[in-house]
Amino acid sequence: MTRDVAGIGLGLRYDLATELLERRPKSVAWVEIHPENYIDRGGRYQEMLELAREQWPVVTHGLSTCLGSVEPFDTSYLRELGAFLTNLAIPWHSEHLCLGGVDDRFFHDLLPLPFTAEAAQIASQRLTEVRDAIGVPLALENVSYYAPQGPDGLAEADFVVEVLESADAKLLLDVNNIYVNGRNFGFDPKAYIDKIPMERVVQIHVAGHFLRDDGLRIDTHGEPVPDDVYELLDYTLRKTGPVPVLLERDNNVPPLDELLSEVDELWTIYRNATGADDAR
Amino acid sequence: MLADHAKAMQRVCFGAEPSEADLELLGSRERWLVYRDLVRNRLNQVIRVALSRTRDAIGEDTFARAVDEWFSAGSPKTRYLRHIPGELAEFAIPIWQRTEAPWVADLAGYEITAWDIRHAPADPVPSSEFAFDRRPVLATAVRVLRLAYPVQTKPAPGAGYEPDPTILCLYRDRSHRPIPRKLNPLAADLLEAWRAADQTVAESIQRVAAAHHTEIGPEFVEKLSTLIADLIERGILLGGHSPP
Known part of the structure; x- marks a missing residue:
């Protein structure tokens, strides 16, 4: 049976799992996993997932079924993914709106799609195909990018909306990615948020990013969430209402108490922005 | 495009x-x-x-x-x-x-x-206890490794290894760590036969013993019992399946 996902969640990552699973902090309302890290894998990862499921609802966020690739999908993987997700009884699954590979080879990174009609049409078609194959609701996530893909930064918002509308899809809205892109390409992140159809947003991601000496911001998930991203989250939640928010921290993982301080900050923003009364 | x-x-x-x-x-x-x-x-x-x-x-x-x-x-x-x-x-x-x-x-x-x-997949679930008239079920995270050099040990800084043929069983322990266990050639062949799981335990023992020109007498049975008990204790041998 699907469990309710609400409030603030934390990404279940190997480097923080031991302490998280021992302490089971009440302020963490749910966890997110990457299926690729668990499918067909035993050992510590299997144990982590079993322990997490005893405590929290789980949501999944894929890394490799990128929606912008041009080759046919690996149908055997989609079957495997679908079986894994069905077993977890998740409320939705998400994948990135990006290019993850070519010629059956994988980048293991999220490379940007050009914001063209062709790319939007391909992504929309693939999203529908994945959703049908896995048998659970599917959301796409907007990504960060570092090389200009269109004449102006807000072209990305139009591109995302086109795919969403065309595929009648849900959105995992990553506010850190919008902030990073806004600073890297000189547009107002709030103007981007204003273009998003809020009724499609099922989940939000926040994270920290790395500021290089040359001013380029890289979406590392390896730094604390900066104040500007908290502010953009507040702005977004006032439009979406109480959509579940995930804190992503994948690199440079600090002691759990530092992450829980960020979780507490997110709860404060969440309560203030949405009036939700289920805050821990 | x-x-x-x-x-x-x-x-x-x-x-x-x-x-x-x-x-x-x-x-x-x-x-x-x-x-x-x-x-x-x-x-x-x-x-x-x-x-x-x-x-x-x-x-x-x-x-x-x-x-x-x-x-x-x-x-x-x-x-x-x-x-x-x-x-x-x-x-x-x-x-x-x-x-x-x-x-x-x-x-x-x-x-x-x-x-x-x-990082190997999760273990299979055996349908019965380990028994000689059944096909063995092993943990997924088990490999037999035949080495010319004892690289499972750590040499002195800057030194390499001298040749010393070694057969290892590498397996995942209950703390999820990979652990090496030395095997003799007959035990290694038995373990590989059991990994293949295409014969009952008794059939594979007879085949491997014959290949090694080893008589299945009291001494062999005693060593075999010790090996099986050890492999069960380490979580390498999980149980058995009835023959198809």
């Missing part, structure tokens, strides 16, 4: 030297070189963790050259980050066999087997 862009991205990220034509097609030379670094660094990170002793043994430059050659030969075939070191090892070990000290290939093979053990 998206397909042209995608192939240009692949060449920029994995080619020995990104071409100016590809960088121009993609539109921002400096930023696409950032992507090249990001992609390669992520893969390098997991490779360096999995093969840390091999890297120390052959040196940073030699190791990095093998990784670069592997990148140039084609980007990863696997969607699973945990399988990246295995793809690199498959490419690099034959090179190291030709160019490095004779024990380096054993060391890399040992490290990559330990890595595979750590």
Whole structure:
């Protein structure tokens, strides 16, 4: 049976799992996993997932079924993914709106799609195909990018909306990615948020990013969430209402108490922005 | 065309030297070189963790050259980050066999087997207890490794290994760590027969003992009992399935 996902969640990552699973902090309302890290894998990862499921609802966020690739999908993987997700009884699954590979080879990174009609049409078609194959609701996530893909930064918002509308899809809205892109390409992140159809947003991601000496911001998930991203989250939640928010921290993982301080900050923003009364 | 862009991205990220034509097609030379670094660094990170002793043994430059050659030969075939070191090892070990000290290939093979053990799939569930008239069920994370050099031990700093043929069973313990256990040749063949699980335990024992010209007498049975008890205790032998 699907469990309710609400409030603030934390990404279940190997480097923080031991302490998280021992302490089971009440302020963490749910966890997110990457299926690729668990499918067909035993050992510590299997144990982590079993322990997490005893405590929290789980949501999944894929890394490799990128929606912008041009080759046919690996149908055997989609079957495997679908079986894994069905077993977890998740409320939705998400994948990135990006290019993850070519010629059956994988980048293991999220490379940007050009914001063209062709790319939007391909992504929309693939999203529908994945959703049908896995048998659970599917959301796409907007990504960060570092090389200009269109004449102006807000072209990305139009591109995302086109795919969403065309595929009648849900959105995992990553506010850190919008902030990073806004600073890297000189547009107002709030103007981007204003273009998003809020009724499609099922989940939000926040994270920290790395500021290089040359001013380029890289979406590392390896730094604390900066104040500007908290502010953009507040702005977004006032439009979406109480959509579940995930804190992503994948690199440079600090002691759990530092992450829980960020979780507490997110709860404060969440309560203030949405009036939700289920805050821990 | 998206397909042209995608192939240009692949060449920029994995080619020995990104071409100016590809960088121009993609539109921002400096930023696409950032992507090249990001992609390669992520893969390098997991490779360096999995093969840390091999890297120390052959040196940073030699190791990095093998990784670069592997990148140039084609980007990863696997969607699973945990399988990246295995793809690199498959490419690099034959090179190291030709160019490095004779024990380096054993060391890399040992490290990559330990890595595979750590990340192997979950164990099957046997339908019954281990018994001689049933097919054996083993843990998934078990490999038999035949080495010419004892690379499971750590040599003195700067020293290599002298030849000392060794057979190991590498398995995942209950704390999820890869553990080596020495085997004699007959025990190794038995374990491999049990991994194949295409005969009952009794049939495989008879076949392997015959191949080793070993009589199944009291001494053999005593040693076999000790081996089986040890493999069960370590979580290597899980139980049995009835013959089909």
